[in-house]
Amino acid sequence: MLFVVVVCPACKRVQVAEARTARPSCRACGKPFELTSRKAFYQGEDADEARRVAAKVALQVGGAGIEAVAESAAASERERVASLEDVVRALSRRAEFTAEDVTDELRRLRVTSTAERVVEALRRENRLYEPRSGRFRWVSSLDA
Numbered sequence: 815m816l817f818v819v820v821v822c823p824a825c826k827r828v829q830v831a832e833a834r835t836a837r838p839s840c841r842a843c844g845k846p847f848e849l850t851s852r853k854a855f856y857q858g859e860d861a862d863e864a865r866r867v868a869a870k871v872a873l874q875v876g877g878a879g880i881e882a883v884a885e886s887a888a889a890s891e892r893e894r895v896a897s898l899e900d901v902v903r904a905l906s907r908r909a910e911f912t913a914e915d916v917t918d919e920l921r922r923l924r925v926t927s928t929a930e931r932v933v934e935a936l937r938r939e940n941r942l943y944e945p946r947s948g949r950f951r952w953v954s955s956l957d958a
């Protein structure tokens with residue numbers, strides 16, 4: 815399956831679409847648009863990578879929210895992506911945090927993920943590092 819990360823021409827929400835759908839409807843505003851007329855920020859078969867790129871692009875364009883959704887992906891996947899950034903936002907207030915802090919935020923925000931998965935994802939994106947075992951810090955903090 816081929817995924818494409820595009821911005822809706824009407825509402826500017828970033829989203830993941832399936833390339834086989836030539837005229838998808840926007841996940842946020844529902845308006846259909848021509849896929850080929852949109853700039854593709856990512857095109858490939860890796861759904862996780864597509865969502866990662868979509869999340870990054872959403873931050874860059876300063877969208878109100880992250881609409882990183884594959885056409886065929888379950889709604890829970892959409893929740894997971896949006897919520898992960900919520901967890902990051904909550905944790906970004908701390909200079910240093912532990913896996914237990916991540917777990918607390920996940921529980922508070924009702925995100926169905928594990929601290930391990932979150933840390934692993936953020937580490938893969940070079941967003942955090944582990945100065946001491948079990949202690950995490952942000953590579954660059956927004957409020958630094």
Ligand SMILES: [Zn+2]
Pocket residue numbers: 822823824825826827840841842843844845
């Ligand atoms: Zn839209």
